[in-house]
Amino acid sequence: MKITLIMVLMLSSFTLFSAENNFLTIIGGGGEPVDAVNTQFDTGITNLSAFYQANKNNYKTTVNFNGGHRETEALVADKYKDATIENGFNQDSYDKMIKEYLRKITANPPEIKEGDKIMIFINDHGGESKGDTHSISASASAMQSMNSGSHDGMISLDTLAQLTAAAEKAKVKLAIIDGTCHSGNSIPLSNSKTCVITASGPKHYGYSSFAETFANNMVKGKNLEDAFLETRAQLNGDGFPEISTPEGKLVQAELYPMLTPYMYYHDEYRGMALDKIDIYLKARAPAYETEMCMRQNEYIKLDKLITLIEDMTSIEKKALFSKKITMEKTIDLSELKKQLKSYHEVQEDYLKRLSSVRRPMLETKEPMKIGTDTMSPYTHKELLDGNWASYMADKNKDLEDTTLTEEKRKDLTYDRDFYAAAALAKEKILREHPEYAQYQNILDELKTNTKTSKTIASSIARGAQTAYDAYYKNTKKKLADGDKNYANPCKDFVL
Amino acid sequence: MKYLFLCLISLNVYSATLVSECGKYDIYGELKKNNKLKVWDLIVNPGSMSEYKFHLTDGQERKLISYSGHSIKVKATILKLAPEYQGVLTNVESVDYAVPDPANMKGVGGFVLIKKEKCK
Incomplete structure (x- = not known):
């Protein structure tokens, strides 16, 4: 009895000694109209609070979010009662977050040490590529452009590189969940200890409820790679969520550049244009004649890659009473191919027309x-x-x-x-x-043409999700078998 | 040897993102109104740690302004190296939209030196 008691005491003291020291910081909520009472990010922050509530003893949580929107502030105060709540998301509070984490990692003795976990969850508006990553919106200033963000309060994520480098050196597990538009630009922040997960590719908006869905999939014991793949499979909107695992980087490098033009669309949001397709066609039209073959080749390459993904996931099947073995598809991407062909032709038609009208203007x-x-x-x-x-x-x-x-x-x-x-x-x-x-007039057509709408792009993004998932799993098998130096910080980050 | 290699890499990165010598450049950036000075700026790598800014003269503004709101490529000469990421353009030769390269997912940005010239 005495020995058992001693063992229990030893075990519990060992557990205390080796207890993980985990941190969660939620940032964003900026760029919203100044006179609004809430933000479009409220659902995300609500969903994420379920993880916070269930794990607040394991994750020291800081909410560095929004500022100036009454209902959102009340929501944060209500859902994150025992967390540290900063007074609005701005450049100073963002810099403070990085500085504080750096201090804790590099302190002697370190306050955040090998094996500890830090998660930075970004739920915000994000602009296109700026510098090494991209910029996101601070509070107290409304966004003016859905592409650049373009308002005074834009905050560059470049400085997170200091933190990722320090975390890698100290073997601290770091996760950056970037739920913003154009967030694929954050993937370069990844390293052997930093997992980066993004709501969209670098050139696309991310109107797919990624942050909200990902927050729902954050459950104790689950690793981030699984949470990402589950989230991706559940999404219905546009964008192209990315992950920094070796498999993700390979699949994204193959699929994303070729899919990019076919996930562009025209729409509007709060009076601002979502006009990637307009910009793409305007930019490509002047060089249409010289690039025609290149575009055609890219399209054919994409079509072949999708066929290859179908083939690599096919299984052998033997018919009853016959020795003949046939290959049977486990996924059907024919609808995706049909949609891509149709959208490719629509874009070709626009490019031809724009190019022929534009030539005399230039001369x-x-x-x-x-x-x-x-x-x-x-x-x-x-x-x-x-x-x-x-x-x-x-x-x-x-x-x-x-x-x-x-x-x-x-x-x-x-x-x-x-x-x-x-x-x-x-x-x-x-x-x-x-x-x-x-x-x-040709450009104005894009505003009402259903063939260049968000519905088309979202539908292609959904089809591409099936292709991504199959290709990802296939690549995973190959990588896990072959590479001894295989490192996957997303799988290693267990919630 | 390893460090020499690393230095060479960092040197290339440096010259790609900063102006370290005078000459004719292809400058990739975007236009933004500087409300304080009431001039337009050509901004390279906007919003980043390596943001570089040129205050445009009235003549340069008139030449470039119809391209505002887009990523642009400006062929111009830089004859004076200015500190603090702020420079002066002379002789803006041409301007065009910077066409995004599908192979370069990071988009366009920075300086490409075309011909070295003596600083003034």
């Missing part, structure tokens, strides 16, 4: 004059692309400043008059070249 120049001054001419394309009324309004606004020097006032007035002249020149060339209106 023709319009002389520009203000009073007696002759300026460098604009090409017709430049005149048509310019939003001259808005540039004039901007100069008029600048001129309202009563502290301007006389010289600055003169320059601003000159520029304003120049843009007024450009606006008139634009009207003139549109009158003289009615065919130019076609260019804008």
